[in-house]
Amino acid sequence: MDHVGRRIAARDVTRSFVTTGRSTVHALGPVDLSIGDDEFLCVVGPSGCGKSTLLKIIAGLLAPSSGEVAVEISGDNRIPIAMVFQDYGIYPWKTVRANVELGLRLSGRPPAERREAVDDWLGRLGLTDFADVYPSALSGGMRQRVSIARALAIDPEVLLMDEPFAALDAQLREVLQDELLAIWQARRRTVVFVTHSLEEALLLGDRVVVMSARPGRVIADIDVPFERPRSSAIRTDPLFAKLRGELWSSLHSEVVAQFDAGKDPR
């Protein structure tokens, strides 16, 4: 799929961390990656290869050790970047409604507009009946839905999602994948989506990049040719199985290498 314009450009990005034992972990890179305007990019790679680190650098939450990331921002009134974290990142002292409303409040949207958007997103993510409860009363899957609703409600220019469905049961995961597909197809935005699931990457992405074992580099970059609008029915397409096989053959040796590298040194 062709994407007009480039939204994110990472050039020679690396990141190292000094651990508590004072050794240095070279976590990421060098990574060169361009992400198009309104492109849905999925990132897969072995556990610990630096995927979350890359997302945090794109989000501006973490500085690269070297290299640079440029994110084109339109400059209109929208929030430039929102991120959905693996561990939800929602506030336990705020109700579900207040959590989802937070970004809208920070961006100065008027109360009536905020209420309308929050009600809409609570409904879409099946949270309407839980609007006034606190996160401690929710299951892990529901907390993650709050986090997703909060990010989508602010309609950012760039949406970064770090394994957002990992904590969900298999059925709910499929429901939310379909919902995200429908939302994105109706209103395209630049999305960078980290997942461990090759099926999820092929279902959702325009493009899938595979990262190597730590320090994570891009070792494969494939275009996903399925027409949109898509539905989960594409899982039964023989091409789906073929692409999954190609991704897995790139990834397999990296997963083994990362595993053999042993315990995470953090």
Ligand SMILES: Nc1ncnc2c1ncn2[C@@H]1O[C@H](COP(=O)(O)OP(=O)(O)OP(=O)(O)O)[C@@H](O)[C@H]1O
């Ligand atoms: N703040 C930190 N201090 C020290 N080491 C860190 C820090 N953050 C990440 N690391 C290390 O950097 C490496 C990459 O971590 P990162 O969380 O980016 O990997 P990941 O690919 O997202 O992993 P997973 O798929 O398991 O979530 C790991 O070895 C991790 O221990």
